[in-house]
Amino acid sequence: MIGWARKAAKQVWLGGVRAADRRERRRLGMLDHDLLPALWDAGVDADGQLVLGGCDAVGLAERFGTPLFVVDKARLRKDYTAVLEGFRRHHPSVEVSYSYKTNPLPGVLRTLHDWGAGAEVISHFELWLALRLGVPPEQVIFNGPAKTHEALALAVSRGVRLINVDNLSEIDAIEKLAAQEGRTQRIGVRVVTSVGWSGQFGLGIRQGDAREAFERARRCPHLDPCALHLHLGTGIKNVEVYLRAVREVLEFADELRERAGVAIRFFDLGGGFGIPTVRPFSSTDFRLIANGFPPGLVDPDAAPRIEGYAGRIVELFRQHRSGTGPEAPVLIFEPGRAVTSRSQTLLLRVVAVKAASGGRFNAILDGGKNVAMPPGFEYHEVFPASRMREARHATYDLYGPLCHPGDVVRASLRMPKLAPGDVIAVMDAGAYFVPNQMNFSNPRCGAVMVDRGTAEWIRRHESFEDVVGRDELP
């Protein structure tokens, strides 16, 4: 058992270590390959407490209560700007529409919109929310496989920038609604390429469904079929996969131009960009965890940066007729994780500590799967926020408060000796944590935004009364 585990662990302990980083790790009781808080622009103060956006995490936990999401506004701006500028540097006309499903906190969304981001929505609720937050319809893109009639009617009546159709019957429905409104609606077609998600999504290029969609749309007097939409998946770190799909989309655009006389003016290339500090668990990781070993680490230097994607994607456009010409097409991106993951941290508190077999410890936290689903299937760094300068001599399994053995926040983590009241920080809590929150035995938690030492509520904690606010007793 130990043989394969060592071997598996070695395979993921990659990358060199800079001398300065090594000194900082020693100072924090870390091992050579542990990730430093600086990767999230977090610090450690003189009391050994984690600092987020200029606020110490322990103080935030005390003032606002736990579990608590903490959004660092400066870091959010940095990540949003990196995505936007990463592409704009290579192409004049780039739009970024934030994927609402990834982190639907209105405080975060409104902040991104203030900086110019558009909204990518996939449901009636998300469409409503974007309009409610004051996003101009011209900055709203409506996607998804389950657009209800009510949602399409709202989208067309307000004139959203683009509706990417997912099946043929949507074309007729949008034409009818647009005719009623007496306006023309811009539409795109979500296409399926030879790589990436297919299943329930989109219309195949190879199968001819996508071509059929354009032919049908061209016959509709109130539709302007002008966009191709691609979305491969989530957490993609393999640029080649992305490039292959974009190449197929460009070839399809050339074909549409030449054979159907359709000029594609918008290439919506979706999102799904991975980030350096999170990676999905492999089957090896699950096997390591099940046998009492830690999962393999992540190597933040091994992941491609957004600039890496950007240059090569834009390069591809230069090679195709549809990507060049007097009016260069608009490139639309719909990032979620790349924009919000790193600026958001989840603070939890230790409720109980129990000795376990083999000299290990179990710590039970006040939040688990109910507020933090993703650490069950991907690597997330976890810091002892209240003891950042203490040597990490003990091995802990961190559990949530639910009565289920699968309620694990992090298995086999080296930690300083923990006690009830200690604060734990789960990093990269800004993608798929909030939408996956559940009322499993507990109310759901709130969020604060921190900015250079100040903190304010953006979502208050759910009260007990809130949880049953929609109930009537028979």
Added chain:
Amino acid sequence: MIGWARKAAKQVWLGGVRAADRRERRRLGMLDHDLLPALWDAGVDADGQLVLGGCDAVGLAERFGTPLFVVDKARLRKDYTAVLEGFRRHHPSVEVSYSYKTNPLPGVLRTLHDWGAGAEVISHFELWLALRLGVPPEQVIFNGPAKTHEALALAVSRGVRLINVDNLSEIDAIEKLAAQEGRTQRIGVRVVTSVGWSGQFGLGIRQGDAREAFERARRCPHLDPCALHLHLGTGIKNVEVYLRAVREVLEFADELRERAGVAIRFFDLGGGFGIPTVRPFSSTDFRLIANGFPPGLVDPDAAPRIEGYAGRIVELFRQHRSGTGPEAPVLIFEPGRAVTSRSQTLLLRVVAVKAASGGRFNAILDGGKNVAMPPGFEYHEVFPASRMREARHATYDLYGPLCHPGDVVRASLRMPKLAPGDVIAVMDAGAYFVPNQMNFSNPRCGAVMVDRGTAEWIRRHESFEDVVGRDELP
């Protein structure tokens, strides 16, 4: 591929088929091993629509909107009574405390309490809810690995029937609170046996931790250590496993009586009883699904009935000193699934239908993982509620509305030809559906209770405004 799939499918197609059932299945266009609606006390009306509690499902979907949980009060009573009487028939003193975490709909909980059920709670919220619903503290049992100080203080001040301690430090905390209140608190110890869940839960019998807990509690003047608590897991269908654990608990009780002078008056044997119409997917099922085959069916006749457990568990008690004597101990059970699973159905509506490869179809529903998590990991019967008498000639993959390929409600299901607007019924939606609901891109759905042809709200749908009701914009 087909070879192993056929073989795997055969292994689960067990059980004989009665002639009457065969006729009914032919009438409903079903195959020989399909489960009949009568298993849930559901019917089919002259229009071919599924009938739940005397109400046709399509009418309910139209009147109340979908997604919608439908609770059949008569069936709920039947299942609750079966559990209670199943044990009472064998033992004079049995108490049933419903596991709040399984289905925390106040309308369902209050109904069960009206029939005499107690409350088994595992969090501050659930404890608060039980008291808020008017459950007398003498009928509340407080369990769980993460009892906060506030929750323990509430439990002790109100004098709940039993607190089952999960770690040694809880003993000191409860003693201190009970001393402040000037009362004695009844406590039990959650023990870990050689089978069932361990991990973060309870105190080991073999390891001596459970014994240590009783010795510590005996020295506390305000504690009455009088109970042993066992909870093995969820969906248990193997009676032998259960019996083995109960035997270890009884042996430990004998040991406590003889060596520590502690008389156990309450045996809390937890819940986790499986039901005939649901079973967890095996690795073979996942492999079948991934390769485009349906999962194996369930054989409702193969699962043990509650009476099967009851007689054999009580029999064990007769064989032990601690289970007999002038004052027979109280047996406490904490069922969840066995009480509420079958009486609750989830109604969904088809939003879009797409032809897929191989002559198959994809249907996109208005609810998926966001309202129906369990069908991702266990078998649930799914009916075409609006077309119950049409022959099931086509193969459908039923997807939810989320933008994730894993949002599958049911793979490879034979169905009549579906169209947008059709109503789909997911059976056994009364265990772990409601607590696992999420706000993933959508508001969460409400519930109605049906009773002999009438229907009334017990939880209204979440509105868009509700979803962002706790948010403040920066």
